[in-house]
Amino acid sequence: MCDTVPSSDVRTTRVVSPEQLRDLLAETGAVVRPAVPLSELTTLRVGGPALVAECDSTDCLVATVRALDDAGVAVLLVAGGSNLLIDDAGFDGVVVRVRNTGVEFGTDSVLAEAGANWDELVAASVAAGFGGLECLSGIPGSVGATPVQNVGAYGVEVESLLRRVRLLDRVSGEVRWVEPAELGFGYRTSVLKHSDAAVVLAVEFRLDPTGTSAPLRYGELARVLGASEGETRPAAQVRAEVLRLRAGKGMVLDPADHDTWSAGSFFTNPVVGDDRLDQVLAAITAHLGEVSVPTYPAPSGTKFSAGWLIERAGFAKGFPGEHAPARLSTKHTLALTNRGAARAADIVELARTVRDGVRERFGIVLEPEPVTVGISL
The missing domain is CATH 3.30.465.10 (Uridine Diphospho-n-acetylenolpyruvylglucosamine Reductase; domain 3)
Structure with a gap:
């Protein structure tokens, strides 16, 4: 569900040698760990390697981010890792681990x-x-x-x-x-x-x-x-x-339960503007017949349940089957899960399949909730 966001373009990214980077981070007080698999830092448990600078205090965090920005080094901020989908290639920059916990x-x-x-x-x-x-x-x-x-x-x-x-x-x-x-x-x-x-x-x-x-x-x-x-x-x-x-619903972390190896709800509940509401409801009726559609008022239109749409588009819990490395949770269709051996590419493929299926049937485009790094859905 929640994590700090990637940030890499406050300064123009420049090439910094490993020696320069090591010296720079030594002055901030950060603990440096090279080539860390980012799958170890995310609840989806996918993501390639990166250099990690761990900051255990606010002073260290501020000093580290300022130094990296001044040097033009790309930065990715990570704390709990629960809302991140990181590419299998990893991150070409420094991952700043937010560990101030007062x-x-x-x-x-x-x-x-x-x-x-x-x-x-x-x-x-x-x-x-x-x-x-x-x-x-x-x-x-x-x-x-x-x-x-x-x-x-x-x-x-x-x-x-x-x-x-x-x-x-x-x-x-x-x-x-x-x-x-x-x-x-x-x-x-x-x-x-x-x-x-x-x-x-x-x-x-x-x-x-x-x-x-x-x-x-x-x-x-x-x-x-x-x-x-x-x-x-x-x-x-x-x-x-x-x-x-x-x-x-598999939404409380449990290392032994692969239904919790996820980013929580992968898609946000879509809001449909008043100008498209009748069209969407007609598409739902055409596909499902006369059904009760759960909707909720929203400031900019009408909010639909993403989980309901996913299920009615034909994607059952556990889709696409028990042998797939990435599947919808067996408890809740809104969670995309890593069954133990998934890579980021597997999560992306599943997300696209579900998104495209809902769009084709109902004319609603589901938006991903996690922050993606090096990936475009």
Whole structure:
């Protein structure tokens, strides 16, 4: 689901010798690891080799990114690796591993550094008696990635929880706090996504000190909690049910379960503008007959369920079969999974097949949610 974003063109990329690169990184405090298989750093477990510079503090992270930018070296930022699809050829530059993990609770907020594990932060907030983050339980990845793609689940989006975000401006070199209004949030996006202009260093979230959950806006979750939509429940109770629901869909990381070797939901739920809505609904009727189509209001049109469209386009759970190295999850058709030996090319082939099938049947183009590196779908 979430991870920091690739960024490689703030400066014109130049050729830097291995010796120059080694000397440059030695001055920043980063720990350098050559030729690391990036499959080791991503939840999809694909990706070729790259030089990795690990930054365990914010000062090191800032110094490393500034130095590489000044030298014109391409940079790829990686934290949890849960929202990345990296080419089998790897990355021709430096992978900066974001590993600053400090967390500090206030009376009604929490300040977390970008490299902190997201679900561990949610768990800690609930254990400390706070509410607010519980609906986002079980999402893999880092804290710093959550505002990048406006992470959301079970009726809650990060946008509604943010107080401020600390950024490194890669053009000016300035470090500053920004307000949520500056980040241009939308459905699974922000001005930070697919951009190399800034690096997230830390995030501050509002919390409810009473331990009460956010209002329940997701029907499935409200039902299992015996609540009406809009009601609240104790945050710990909501977290437990969210984790149970996510695990049932293969959306909680488990090294022994290949259904979780994924990037979470691979496609975003598509939004169809009012000018095309009748055309899309007619295509669905022509293919399926008169059926009930799950749709939801969206600011720019009508949102459709990507998982529903994928299944109705003929792609069942486990597609294309048990011997394929990359398959749709056996628990949830929205996840593309590595069955143990897949390469990036296998994931891409499956993604294209599913995307093209939905487009041909219903006239809707599904957009990938993961950030792709060296790959075009």
